[in-house]
Amino acid sequence: xxxxQISEPSQSSKPNQRKLAVGIDLGTTNSLIAIVRSxxxxxxxxxxxxxxxxxxxxFRKHTYPQVGHSAKNHIIDDAANTVxxxxxxxxxxxxxxxxxxxxxxxxxxxxxxxxxxLKTIAGQKSPVQVAAEILRTLVEHGETSLGGKxxxxxxxxxxxxxxxxxxxxxxxxxxxxxxxLRLLNEPTAAAVAYGLEHxxxxxVAVFDLGGGTFDISVLKMEKGVFExxxxxxxxxxxGDDFDYAIAxxxxxxxxxxxxLNLPQQRYLLCQxxxxxxxxxxxxxxxxxxDQWPSSNATVALPQDQILLSLEQMNELLDPIIDxxxxxxxxxxxxxxxxxxxxDQVILVGGSTRTLRVRQQxxxxxxxxxxxxxxxxxxxxxxxxxxxDVLVGNKNHDELLLLDVLPLSLGLETMGGLVERIIERNxxxxxxxxxxxxxxxxxxxxxxxxxxxxxxxxVQNCRSLARFELQGIPPMVAGSAKIRVTFQVxxxxxxxxxxRELSSNIVSEIQVQPSYGLTEDQMATMLQDAWGYAxxxxxxxxxxxxxxxxxxxxxxxxxxxxxxxxRLLTQDQLVKLxxxxxxxxxxxxxxxxxxxxxxxxxxxxxxxxxxxxxMDESIRQALAGQPINVI
Amino acid sequence: xxxxxNFFQLYSLPRCYAVDLSQLQNRHRQLQRKFHPDRYVTATxxxxxxxxxxxxxxxxxxxxxxxxxxxxxxLLELAGLEPLAVSKTQMPADFLLQQISLxxxxxxxxxxxxxxxxxxxxxxxxxxQYKAIEIEFANTYGNGELSKAEVAIRKLQFxxxxxxxxxxxxxxxxxxx
Numbered sequence: 001x002x003x004x005q006i007s008e009p010s011q012s013s014k015p016n017q018r019k020l021a022v023g024i025d026l027g028t029t030n031s032l033i034a035i036v037r038s039x040x041x042x043x044x045x046x047x048x049x050x051x052x053x054x055x056x057x058x059f060r061k062h063t064y065p066q067v068g069h070s071a072k073n074h075i076i077d078d079a080a081n082t083v084x085x086x087x088x089x090x091x092x093x094x095x096x097x098x099x100x101x102x103x104x105x106x107x108x109x110x111x112x113x114x115x116x117x118l119k120t121i122a123g124q125k126s127p128v129q130v131a132a133e134i135l136r137t138l139v140e141h142g143e144t145s146l147g148g149k150x151x152x153x154x155x156x157x158x159x160x161x162x163x164x165x166x167x168x169x170x171x172x173x174x175x176x177x178x179x180x181l182r183l184l185n186e187p188t189a190a191a192v193a194y195g196l197e198h199x200x201x202x203x204v205a206v207f208d209l210g211g212g213t214f215d216i217s218v219l220k221m222e223k224g225v226f227e228x229x230x231x232x233x234x235x236x237x238x239g240d241d242f243d244y245a246i247a248x249x250x251x252x253x254x255x256x257x258x259x260l261n262l263p264q265q266r267y268l269l270c271q272x273x274x275x276x277x278x279x280x281x282x283x284x285x286x287x288x289x290d291q292w293p294s295s296n297a298t299v300a301l302p303q304d305q306i307l308l309s310l311e312q313m314n315e316l317l318d319p320i321i322d323x324x325x326x327x328x329x330x331x332x333x334x335x336x337x338x339x340x341x342x343d344q345v346i347l348v349g350g351s352t353r354t355l356r357v358r359q360q361x362x363x364x365x366x367x368x369x370x371x372x373x374x375x376x377x378x379x380x381x382x383x384x385x386x387x388d389v390l391v392g393n394k395n396h397d398e399l400l401l402l403d404v405l406p407l408s409l410g411l412e413t414m415g416g417l418v419e420r421i422i423e424r425n426x427x428x429x430x431x432x433x434x435x436x437x438x439x440x441x442x443x444x445x446x447x448x449x450x451x452x453x454x455x456x457x458v459q460n461c462r463s464l465a466r467f468e469l470q471g472i473p474p475m476v477a478g479s480a481k482i483r484v485t486f487q488v489x490x491x492x493x494x495x496x497x498x499r500e501l502s503s504n505i506v507s508e509i510q511v512q513p514s515y516g517l518t519e520d521q522m523a524t525m526l527q528d529a530w531g532y533a534x535x536x537x538x539x540x541x542x543x544x545x546x547x548x549x550x551x552x553x554x555x556x557x558x559x560x561x562x563x564x565x566r567l568l569t570q571d572q573l574v575k576l577x578x579x580x581x582x583x584x585x586x587x588x589x590x591x592x593x594x595x596x597x598x599x600x601x602x603x604x605x606x607x608x609x610x611x612x613x614m615d616e617s618i619r620q621a622l623a624g625q626p627i628n629v630i
Numbered sequence: 631x632x633x634x635x636n637f638f639q640l641y642s643l644p645r646c647y648a649v650d651l652s653q654l655q656n657r658h659r660q661l662q663r664k665f666h667p668d669r670y671v672t673a674t675x676x677x678x679x680x681x682x683x684x685x686x687x688x689x690x691x692x693x694x695x696x697x698x699x700x701x702x703x704x705l706l707e708l709a710g711l712e713p714l715a716v717s718k719t720q721m722p723a724d725f726l727l728q729q730i731s732l733x734x735x736x737x738x739x740x741x742x743x744x745x746x747x748x749x750x751x752x753x754x755x756x757x758x759q760y761k762a763i764e765i766e767f768a769n770t771y772g773n774g775e776l777s778k779a780e781v782a783i784r785k786l787q788f789x790x791x792x793x794x795x796x797x798x799x800x801x802x803x804x805x806x807x
Contacts (some may be wrong), residue, residue, distance in 0.1 A: 431686035
């Protein structure tokens with residue numbers, strides 16, 4: 001039963017052609033794109049030889065935004081329109097960001113439904129749009145240097161990203177016109193990069209401290225299987241906080257009490273970062289402040305430089321590093337692994353370059369951490385490895401990633417309490433159903449409020465979505481049975497459906513995060529993006545649909561040939577064959593919307609057949625194995 | 631898609647309480663390799679969706695069969711019972727008395743003069759009882775005495791919680807040391 005060995009549309013014409021699949025690390029500070037060539041995975045440099053693209057976007061009036069180094073040159077002189085560290089804003093609401101905002105130098109405003117928008121000269125921009133600009137730049141660069149259209153990308157996210165943050169990342173990819181093969185957790189990607197290089201069985205911890213996010217994962221690596229045992233982190237903790245601590249110290253020392261304007265804040269943060277980086281090599285540094293942007297400001301500086309010693313800086317950083325260490329303790333416990341039976345610690349993320357971080361991590365784990373792969377590039381390299389396997393360039397048996405859900409998922413119940421449905425650290429994909437009942441006589445509707453987090457109270461968890469199940473037949477309180485099913489896919493994204501069991505009323509949603517983009521907003525943004533894109537996005541859309549259609553046609557033809565006569569009635573067979581013909585005709589045309597509809601229709605029509613085949617495949621999977629060896 | 635195979639059929643294992651855990655683990659891995667959504671990235675969307683469902687079902691099956699309490703409960707549920715229903719909270723009096731005494735022993739640990747030894751003795755006592763109840767369940771279930779098996783699995787659930795409490799208490803005491 002060859003359900004898995006479906007040949008690719010593009011393969012059928014050019015059998016030996018490798019598919020172009022990339023790994024993308026969309027970072028807080030820098031982003032990278034990587035690819036596997038002749039068995040070697042490496043990041044792609046730009047024309048100037050830079051592997052790192054600064055995750056900075058500068059919006060301009062009536063013209064394309066600048067991305068990367070060219071945008072970076074303007075972070076002080078055009079601070080208001082130059083967005084940095086956008087990853088920290090992904091999937092967050094305005095209220096949500098207020099807790100972060102003292103360390104975030106931006107001008108935000110509130111969009112629809114509390115959604116966060118950035119105010120720029122080119123209009124309101126959602127963080128998703130900003131991230132899409134970065135992705136678009138990387139993809140264009142990738143396609144130019146590889147000389148072809150990308151099949152798709154594995155995009156990495158912090159393991160601790162919640163559903164809304166993951167969805168936002170996926171939306172950004174959609175806006176950028178890149179197909180997401182998988183969202184991969186950053187620490188897992190790093191473990192893959194190391195594990196495939198060293199090919200040994202081991203239990204490892206991955207300590208990943210980036211510009212704005214912190215992750216720790218504990219994994220077991222065995223014969224190409226990477227099994228995450230536990231993961232934890234803080235999606236609002238990173239090197240940016242180091243810079244902020246140093247900048248605050250400078251303010252305190254210079255007696256700056258008045259509110260600083262945006263360019264001044266940016267300037268201080270830049271100087272703080274330079275000092276932090278310099279103190280890897282020296283015991284103390286004189287921080288120059290002579291470029292202080294004071295032209296339009298009321299705040300003057302009492303001196304134009306300040307001395308910071310390594311010791312002083314360590315004192316500033318220790319409270320932040322301590323937070324990461326206490327998370328590590330917790331994670332080891334969840335993974336049921338002790339420091340003594342941990343084989344290795346892998347350091348990932350630019351902020352692990354800071355000497356103090358290395359010292360404290362070594363001290364806690366009682367070992368010398370692995371740093372042989374560049375901590376800035378390792379994540380993208382791991383992602384490229386997985387992308388290569390996913391599209392079938394490499395034998396699937398070489399790599400299997402088994403990841404977990406980072407944060408528990410639950411529902412609001414009476415009294416503002418959260419009932420957990422799927423516990424964190426459960427292997428994904430995961431599904432779990434739970435039954436609830438009505439609390440009033442004659443109740444005909446039920447509000448389903450989906451939450452993510454570890455706390456008992458609704459107000460302390462992240463609200464993911466609310467939806468209403470209507471049409472429950474009126475009954476005595478407590479006698480209706482409503483089954484709510486949570487399903488988490490391999491990207492860590494949640495799907496919720498609810499069903500009233502006596503009447504079979506069904507309500508299903510793909511969780512639309514409370515602060516996420518609605519379908520309409522996405523459609524408008526897609527149009528905007530196409531309006532000014534250099535490459536023809538419509539032809540990209542058509543190409544995508546054609547690939548989908550072709551894939552479906554080939555797969556279905558094969559399946560019909562193999563099992564159609566056996567599993568289907570004559571009627572069903574005729575119907576599917578007709579559907580195939582219709583789609584083939586649409587695929588020859590140029591109407592991408594009609595084609596998308598056609599793909600949808602044939603997919604629906606062939607659903608049952610696919611399920612029958614899958615069922616047979618399950619029954620045969622262990623065929624030939626002894627039933628009882630006990 | 632409604633997956634028709636129960637968890638035992640899924641792993642081609644006999645429907646009984648005793649499960650060879652290493653065999654379960656091997657077969658789980660084998661099925662994951664075949665059905666994980668990563669294997670279906672270039673397949674049709676229908677197959678992709680099915681792969682997510684099948685793998686989620688596999689993960690649930692593995693978790694259930696791996697855990698002694700969950701496995702017992704599942705066996706009884708397959709037989710049409712609801713061993714954990716709220717209406718069934720009656721437990722034998724002698725068992726409850728024994729639970730109270732064990733709980734007191736855990737609560738008294740901070741006062742212990744010989745803590746390490748007391749903790750490990752308590753762990754041993756709990757484990758012995760746990761094993762005895764497992765045998766009780768396997769036998770009653772095997773003989774088709776399902777209402778007795780229901781009581782046994784609830785006892786096992788009590789013991790599981792007690793062991794977790796002891797674990798927690800021991801960790802706290804070790805931290806303090």
